[in-house]
Amino acid sequence: MILDWSEDRLRQALSVAAGPTSDYDLNPDVAPPGGSLRAAGVLAAFHADDGRLVLTKRASGLRHHPGQIALPGGKVDAADADAVAAALREAREEVGLDPAQVDLLGTLPPHRTVTGFAVTPVIGVIRGPFQPRAEPGEVEEAFALPFAHVADPSRYRVERRRWREGWRSYHAAPFGPYYLWGATARILLGLARRMQA
Template sequence: MSLIWSEDLLRRALRQPAGPTSDFDLNPDVAPPAGQLRQAGVLIAFHEDDGRLVLTKRAATMRHHPGQIALPGGKVDPADADAIAAALREAHEEVALPPDQAEVMGTLPAHRTVTSFAIRPVVAVIRGSFTPRPEPGEVAEAFCLPFAHIANPALYRVEGRFWRGTWRSYHAAPYGPYYLWGATARILWSLANRLNAA
């Protein structure tokens, strides 16, 4: 079913109960690495006009996840008050989104990654005119995907690959030339389910 974008729908979705997610949800036989999780924030930023979602394609030169489709964001720095501040700062750095144009609507439960991060997804609405501009050092491309794709759980599928000596399953929701998968797809799949429950 294709949902129609509205801020009211997004607000109702954020009130739906949901627990934390992780890269291990589809791989219960894989033990998470021991040690403390590093905190991070990513911005799920929908434009107020039509709900299009801002995403990035990470530069091929990046140390972590080169070339992957991602939400703007990164680790919480000492100067950041919290994951929300980190997500807004990183979105400004990566796609030139002014923090005062992003109205934060709420957050999703943290997502644990295989790389020992606890990612807090921050849901926001972009106010006014905005065209994402990639930061050349970190972002190969900044682009938008339509709300109808992001919000439809039926468009997400489970795929797998051999990684670090074992078979791993993960969520994926490809769109044209963009292969949306892994933690980003898992986070958005969770939100899509909440949108449909709302």
């Protein structure tokens, strides 16, 4: 299914009711650990001109999730008002996106990760010219994927790998050299499904 960029479709998707998602969605036999989750926010920022989505490839030397494809974002710090503020701050730090260029459309329900975070996906549209710049040390590459790939549920598939003495299933939507998978793929698949509703 080929989807043309439509800001209206994106806005309508945010009005579709949906519950929270989790890294455990495809692994019901794995019980999430107890304890409180740490709040985090990620920014799904689409260019207003053609809907391409800004993503990062995390630096290979990082302790957590090295080399993975991710939406700009991170944990909510004490100075952040909320997950939206954290997502905007991190996007400025990681890819040089000025928050004033982002037209915020809304948020998706939180996504629970196996690393103990409740991640709030923040959806926005980038207004005006923007060329992402990777933050040295944390981001290996800043790039964009086409809207037609991100917004098409048929591009996502289920794969699995060994994890903690067993097998773990997860969503993936590879595109060229970029292996989009895990929490980022699950969040974007949720958005893609809502755009089809």
